[in-house]
Amino acid sequence: MEQPKPPSRSPSFPASKTFGEDAEVTSALSSSSSAPPSAGGNLRNKLTRKKSVLVAFESIFSKDRKPVEEDDTCAFIPEGCASSFDLPPQKTARIPAALGSQQSFRLLHVYHLIGITFFAVTSGPFGFESTVGAAGPVLMQVGLLLFQILWSAPLALMTAELSCMIPLSGGHVLWIYRAFGPFWSFVNSCFAFTCSVLDNAVYAVLFVEFLSSLLYGDSHRISHAWSVVLRVLVIILITVLNIVGIRIIGVTALVLTVAVLSPFAAMLIWGLPRLNFKWIHGQTPQHIELGRFITMLLWNSSGFDGAGNIASEVESPASSYPRALAASVILIFAVYGLPSLIGVSILPDYNEWKRGAYMIAAKLIGGRTLQIWMGLSEVLSAVGLLLTRICINSRVIYGMSLVEQVPVFTWLHPRFGTPWISILTTSILTLLLAEFNFYSLAEADMMFYAMSTMLKFCALVQLRFTEPDAFRPFRIPVSRNILAGMIAAVLGYLLKELLPHYGKKAEEVVQQRVARVQQNIERMQQWIDLVTAKEFKIINTRASDITDCIEMSAAQSSTASFRPQNDSFKEALDSEC
Known part of the structure; x- marks a missing residue:
């Protein structure tokens, strides 16, 4: 009987001691041989896919990588890349064998990734108005251009290189783990996930406030009970969409991107005749x-690294990430810059630029219709933010579970292949924290995000030095020394600008605390003086009472001793008479 031939490019996987899945997969595959062909094929594909992800992860993070010439079957070269015999023989194999089997998970195309990145960074110009009020329209335009070059572009390039190098869900958790080990990865994960959950809670609250403004304006607000009901409903809907699959998230994000930007496109068209540069x-x-x-500016230009959290669910990351992130940088610059040009032409006074300035400009340009359209766009932007943030933030917990920093969150949905435990955890925390008001956390979140971003850039440079020969489908076209110098310059400038601001605030806080402590001490001293005065008054009163008692006793005793003497004198006088 002729034996079946094995596939020509079927990689052989070594035994996985870390995850212990080989025995389970082998027994399941052998037991499925008696099943019908379709059922057995589906089960075989699912189990092979599960094993592929685990072995890919173990291959990427294993420190003892085999050379290419030792085991040629463990090296998988994607299409369009150099073949294995083109690699230098002394280099180590940086390409996991099982990454080729993950294509069934990669359901996002370039345009889906653009939509997700758009909501991960901005969700529209809403919230950008205060930059004009803080520095004026001229400095706003100059600062926007500079920050796209010095901040957004480096973030996008860093995300593209590391996502293509480590195409697994978890993103920066796994990048920093590979570069610096478990401690700094855990620190980064705690910072990132805490801030992300707090941000999600803010977006849930913003959804209700935007909806209230759209329905009632400033005259009335949605009641607290209905606010809670609406937040619960929207979070449940978004959770279900996230569990159903990443493809529906990509499609929904793309549709919401078009819906959010449509009123601004109308404002540009209708307001173009009124464009001026006064x-x-x-x-x-x-x-x-x-x-x-x-x-x-930092707050409204950050978030590109969040797109790297879903790398294992992107089709052809080597080509998708560079194109999607480059398009996102250009799109976000246009989204901020073009409506601002029309807006400052309509509202040149910087004092009018605060939250709601685009609504006023829309009403002046297109009347009540464009204003309502803009309000609906604002509501949809909050929905898109919440939808995308829960998607990418749940992958942070999933990445932490892959490196054994948290338990059980590696479970994937048996039908949809999504990390449903991580998604449920993120949604539940968002729902619990959405009851509170977190507007004051924006600057604190920015500090945490800045520290996390420093670790990500340092991981990029560290991997360039420690793993110079690692397989990088996309590579930032500069040498590692120039890259380190550029990143050091950018981070140094940001520290120079940010630390005095936060240091001044810290100094003010310390002075306020010292003043409060001094007031408390003075208040305590006044109370002590009052109590002491009362005690002295009581003592003086009692002392005077005691003195009076002593004097009265002395007087009574002297009177009592004088009476007997008078009686004896009277008796003597009577006897003489």
Whole structure:
């Protein structure tokens, strides 16, 4: 009987001691041989796919990698890349064998990734108005251009290189783990996940407030009970969509991107005849709030690294990530810059630029219709933010579970292949924290995000030095020394600008605390003086009472001794008479 021939490019997987899945997979595959062909094939594909992910993870993070010439079957070369005999023989194999079997998980195309990245970073120009109020329209346009070059582009390039190098769900958790080990990866994960859950809670609250403004304006607000019901319903809906699959998240994000940007496109078309540049010579703030201005620019230009959390669910990451992130940088610059040009032409006074400025400009350009359209876009932007953030933030917990920092979150849904335990955990925490108001956490979140981003950039440089020959389908086209110098310069500049701002705030806080402590001490001293005065008054009162008692006793005793003497004198006088 002729034996079946094995596939020509079927990789052979070594025994996985870490995960202990080989015996289970082998027994399941052998037991499925008696099943019908379709059922057996489906079971075989599912189990092979599960094993492929685990072996891929173990291959990537294993420190004892085999050379290419020792086991040629463990090296998988994707299409379009150099073949194995083109690699230098002394290099180690950086390409996991099982990554080729993960294609069934990669359901996102470039345009889906653009939609997810858009909501991971911005969700529209909403919230950008305060940058004009902080520094004026001229400095806003200059700062926006500089920050796209010095901040957004480096973030996007870093995400593209590391996501293509480590194409697994978990993103920066796994990047930092590979570069610096478990401790700094855990620190980064705690910072990132805590801030992300708090941000999710803010977006849930913003959804209700935007909906209330759309329905009632400023005259009325949705009641607290209905607010809770709406938050619960929208979080449940978004959780279900996330569990159903990553493809529906990508499609929904793309549709919401078009819906959110449509009123701004209408504002650009209708407001183009009113475009002018008088604002260049207009008023500028006498006192520029530079710290607030930089913080808002950073806040509205951050989040590109979140797209790397879903790398294992992207089709052809080597080509998808560079194209999607480059398009996202250009799109976000246009989303901030073009509506602002029309807006400052309509509202040249920087004092009018605060939350709701785009609504006023839309009403002046297109009337009540465009204003309502803009309000609906604002509501949809909050939905898109919450949808995308729960998606990418749940992969942070999933990545932590892959490196054994948290338990059980590696479980994938048996039908949809999504990390449903991580998604449920993220949604439940968001639902619990959505009851509170977290507007004051924006600057604190930015500090945590800045520390996490420093670790990500340091991981990029560290991997360039420690693993110079690692397989990188996309590579930032600069040498590692230049890359280290550029990143050090950017981070140094950011520290120079941010630390005085936060240091000044810290100094003010310390002074306020010292003043409060001094007031408390003075208040305590006044109380002590009052109590002491009362005690002295009581003592003086009692002392005077005691003195009076003594005097009365002395007087009574002297009177009592004088009476007997008078009686004896009277008796003697009577006897003489």
